[in-house]
Amino acid sequence: MALELHQLFPNAALGLDVLVGFPGESAADFQRTWDLVAALPAAYLHVFPFSPRPGTPAHTMTPLPAQEVQRRALSLRQLGRDKKAAFYQAQVGQTGEVLVEGPAPGRPGWLKGLSANYLRVILPGPAAWRNRRVMVRLLEVREEILVGEVITSATK
Secondary structure, three states, X not given: OHHHHHHHOOOOOOEEEEEEOOOOOOXXXXXXXXXXXXXXXXXXXXXXXXXXXXXXXXXXXXXXXXXXXXXXXXXXXXXXXXXXXXXXXXXXOOEEEEEEEEEOOOOOXXXXXXXXXXXXXXXXXXXXXXXXXXXXXXXXXXXXXXXXXXXXXOEO
């Protein structure tokens, strides 16, 4: 499904929820999961270590060592950070619509907003653009935020 969505919407920010450390998950199982996630066009990951829930069959299963579960979660979280950075970098040079939310904290004369594919963007502009959509060219990435410049005037 992720590949089909990516083909239809190449700039969509696709996210994945990934569970690690399910009882019985072998090192080979984890490596296959890691390889699959690495190959998918995901922009971000939510990684969750398994935690047993009373009343479920897994609650009575022998858990994996906590340190191993943490190691696996950290490995996938690093992969997620790398994929997110690559996705953001791939947006540089693109143009698209941004919904201006309001002033960017700590940046006088700058606004913050969300792109159509739900990425954080900052751009210079007047406070009157709040709650409006503007067409923006994305120029660079700064600390997991895209920096843009308006290429058309604000619209409602």
